[in-house]
Amino acid sequence: MSGRAFVGTSGWRYPRWRGDFYPPGLVQRRELEYLAERLPSAELNGSFYSLQRPESYRRWRDAVPDGFVFAVKGSRYVSHMLRLTNAHVALANFFASGVLALGPTLGPILWQLPERLEFDPDVLEAFLGDLPRTTAAALALARHHDARLDGRAWLETEADVPLRYALEPRSESFRDPRAAEILRAHGVALVLADTAGRWPAFDTVTADHVYVRLHGSTELYASGYTDSELDGWAERVRGWLEDRDVYVYFDNDARGRAPHDAVALDARLR
Incomplete structure (x- = not known):
């Protein structure tokens, strides 16, 4: 296999995990460190809800070992x-x-779309065309920030490396073949989301990486995955790994299943 598998959870700060996945007495500031000792990746969710601060990103980076990767959820304002x-x-x-x-820990950037946002080829083409393809291009774009970021902007990068993106649409209209064509032209992964049947599951590969979000197989955000289901996902991931990297994130956190399922899938792939 030529690709790498990055299995993790969607976020890591959940009260339900304390005393369960996280041992009793573990202080909150060490939860990410604990997770990163057991998994190779995590989705950073706070960036979806609001603009985070540079010191937060630096703190998260410092809490994880070399080789750990953060997927960063793009702003819901966008x-x-x-x-x-x-x-x-x-x-x-x-x-x-x-x-x-985040430096070398920066992985793919995820854009999750609302269900009501239907496929429009012109809108999708224009948006993907505006995304910076490298960290140097992202830095050049960042210099155009508005006054809200004055005095708190991070305007430097350690190396010029490619950026990866993933798009998670929730409208059936994105099954239009033109959507995959546009994503493929821009090298953006079409997210395969398991949502207990709530939203469409798109399984077309459109990039040099695959991005999977597991929100729960029978109950959205809540149900755990059985051994046979995890075996099935492991088999699918191994197939993709033959020629590309794969990112898999468990978002079934309501009952604390996400970290246990992620560790179990990661073990199957090692």
């Missing part, structure tokens, strides 16, 4: 409020907020 249009300044703010401070 995806849900602007609906991917006229997003130049919002994208600049996102990249100026400290994303680049």
